[in-house]
Amino acid sequence: MPKFEPLHDDFGARVTGVDLRPPLPEALRLEIRQAIDEYSFLCFPNQSFDDDGQLAFTRAFGEPEANHVKLGQDGEIHYFGTIGNVLDDGTTRGNADKRTKFQTGNNMWHSDSSFRETPSLVSIMCAHEVPEEGGQTEFVSTRAAYRRLPDALKATIDPLIAIHDYVFSRGKVAPDAVTPSHAASLPPVRQKLVRANPRTGARNYYVGSHAKSIVGWEEAPGRALLDDLLERATGAEHVYSHDWKSGDLVIWDNRCLLHRGSGYDADRYRRYMRQTRVQGAGPTLEE
Numbered sequence: 001m002p003k004f005e006p007l008h009d010d011f012g013a014r015v016t017g018v019d020l021r022p023p024l025p026e027a028l029r030l031e032i033r034q035a036i037d038e039y040s041f042l043c044f045p046n047q048s049f050d051d052d053g054q055l056a057f058t059r060a061f062g063e064p065e066a067n068h069v070k071l072g073q074d075g076e077i078h079y080f081g082t083i084g085n086v087l088d089d090g091t092t093r094g095n096a097d098k099r100t101k102f103q104t105g106n107n108m109w110h111s112d113s114s115f116r117e118t119p120s121l122v123s124i125m126c127a128h129e130v131p132e133e134g135g136q137t138e139f140v141s142t143r144a145a146y147r148r149l150p151d152a153l154k155a156t157i158d159p160l161i162a163i164h165d166y167v168f169s170r171g172k173v174a175p176d177a178v179t180p181s182h183a184a185s186l187p188p189v190r191q192k193l194v195r196a197n198p199r200t201g202a203r204n205y206y207v208g209s210h211a212k213s214i215v216g217w218e219e220a221p222g223r224a225l226l227d228d229l230l231e232r233a234t235g236a237e238h239v240y241s242h243d244w245k246s247g248d249l250v251i252w253d254n255r256c257l258l259h260r261g262s263g264y265d266a267d268r269y270r271r272y273m274r275q276t277r278v279q280g281a282g283p284t285l286e287e
């Protein structure tokens with residue numbers, strides 16, 4: 001029987017007493033699926049997954065999402081992304097490597113794939129090697145943040161639509177961070193600013209580094225609104241900081257959480273975490 005221990009007042013649970021390796025029993029799959037709607041973040045420590053097992057686990061929750069970098073740059077379908085500095089041949093890249101710098105884009109608050117027309121439902125991360133210091137990932141709940149908003153602001157944002165744009169967000173890292181074919185594969189998309197969980201009805205707002213502007217608003221007030229919503233969500237008291245341990249399998253709900261990476265010393269430490277994502281049910285405008 002899985003045991004759920006809350007990690008933060010707003011969201012999150014540490015789940016023990018289960019072995020998630022395939023085949024995943026249907027009753028356990030359903031329990032995890034419901035727990036995602038309830039807790040938004042689940043950490044299962046001491047799991048033992050290889051890529052095949054992780055992909056099978058991912059498919060248990062929906063259609064895996066093709067990695068947009070491989071798709072946009074090479075036109076190839078790959079389901080895995082590596083978070084960290086360990087290459088396929090086992091060697092590492094250091095702080096000065098261009099790809100290490102590219103990954104610093106993840107250190108801005110964001111929701112994975114919010115720049116895709118059908119954004120991600122959840123991300124699933126298996127931690128294989130983690131640095132001895134640094135490298136935590138911070139999470140906040142925009143469901144809890146929405147609950148805290150004054151009623152007048154809720155009423156203002158409820159009907160709004162935001163533009164999310166990957167080229168815009170990565171432009172903050174470096175002007176040449178996105179290749180031309182990659183950029184062409186990811187045109188700006190419209191997303192509902194306020195979303196509701198389809199099962200529970202719980203509302204949240206959907207912002208982050210990829211959110212560029214508000215449809216029908218001038219740039220400056222749109223930017224001010226998006227920045228204000230982000231600031232309200234990400235105050236230190238609202239943050240859960242996950243300190244990765246090797247063997248962690250973590251699932252987070254991209255519909256209603258924001259997260260950001262923190263730095264680590266890629267010259268000193270190895271970090272190897274494998275990430276898959278499950279596609280959402282469809283464009284947020286159709287929710």
Ligand SMILES: [Fe+2]
Pocket residue numbers: 106110111112259
């Ligand atoms: Fe991310």
